[in-house]
Amino acid sequence: MSSKKDLASSRLVSKKEKIFNWIIFVLLLLGAVVMVFPLIYMIATSFMTKNQILSGTLTILPDPILIGKYSEVLKKGQFINGIFNSLKVAIPVLIIGGFTSSLAAFGFAKMRFRGKNALFLALLATIMIPFAVVMIPQYVMFTKLGWTNTLLPLIIPGCFGNVSIIFFLRQNLIGIPDDLMEAAKLDGCGYFRTFLQIFMPLMKGALATQLMLWFMGIWNDYLAPTIFLRSEKNWTLQVVIRSFNSYYAIQSDYALIMAASVIAMIPTMALFFIFQRMIIESIAISGIK
Structure with a gap:
């Protein structure tokens, strides 16, 4: 009986650890996106036209692409x-x-x-x-x-x-x-x-x-x-x-x-x-x- 309780408690702990790990992963992913986005936007802006940059619309896809x-x-x-x-x-x-x-x-x-x-x-x-x-x-x-x-x-x-x-x-x-x-x-x-x-x-x-x-x-x-x-x-x-x-x-x-x-x-x-x-x-x- 005690072994079944131990197994159930270990499964519960394992499930909590997985949930905690996923939460940490999502937070780190969001932090990485926030940190990398200015770099990506800088590179994208270098290929944009003046009108697209000044349009007031936030986009990272140049249209058209200018090199x-x-x-x-x-x-x-x-x-x-x-x-x-x-x-x-x-x-x-x-x-x-x-x-x-x-x-x-x-x-x-x-x-x-x-x-x-x-x-x-x-x-x-x-x-x-x-x-x-x-x-x-x-x-x-x-x-x-x-x-x-x-x-x-x-x-x-x-x-x-x-x-x-x-x-x-x-x-x-x-x-x-x-x-x-x-x-x-x-x-x-x-x-x-x-x-x-x-x-x-x-x-x-x-x-x-x-x-x-x-x-x-x-x-x-x-x-x-x-x-x-x-x-x-x-x-x-x-x-x-x-x-x-x-x-x-x-x-x-x-x-x-x-x-x-x-x-x-x-x-x-x-x-x-x-x-x-x-x-x-x-x-x-x-x-x-």
Whole structure:
């Protein structure tokens, strides 16, 4: 008799769990739709006519489908120049900044020196300082150095490393046995040679993942270029799109603005979807080590 009651109660619990799971699924699905809809609408708008956009009717199906705005955007020298300027910032920052970040992570993870933990905590504390707090002092400093209206304020600070990358790489290196350090010392390797020949190859996967995330941040950066760059020839891609918004919105040419935004989004979206699994695994592993 008791076994029948237990079976009935287990079935009831199982039914409640299924109902609860379905409720959670529906809520998550609705949340996903709400989050993805602006992206879908932006892409759809880039193919719409001006009359359809201004009709006041919410639709995501262009009628007719126009693709001419994409070629029109790509023919604009200002847009192409913005892409090259963004690459001029991203490439040296990723190469030099990635190296200095990995070197700092190695020092915090494997080297022993007085005040290491306090220094690392102080470095992490800088993450909590928003850019809005330091942008005016930075602007004053870069103006005195004569760097404003050039790409140097966007390149030079990044070459000294990224705190988030240092943290994740340090977590990755902590999971590597310290015996490798001792073995390298016995073979006569110094710290730099040990880092370059032993630990750098071991963390190249985690480093590549973090550099991809950093590239996305550089590519989509809007506030810093807006503050430091005045000349049109130095504008990065996001500033160029802002100028499109200021100029073409008056003409109600929203399709061109959306087409420029879609093109600017393609590199970061492609990187994320291609390396999505690697990015998620790297963050998860860095968090548990």
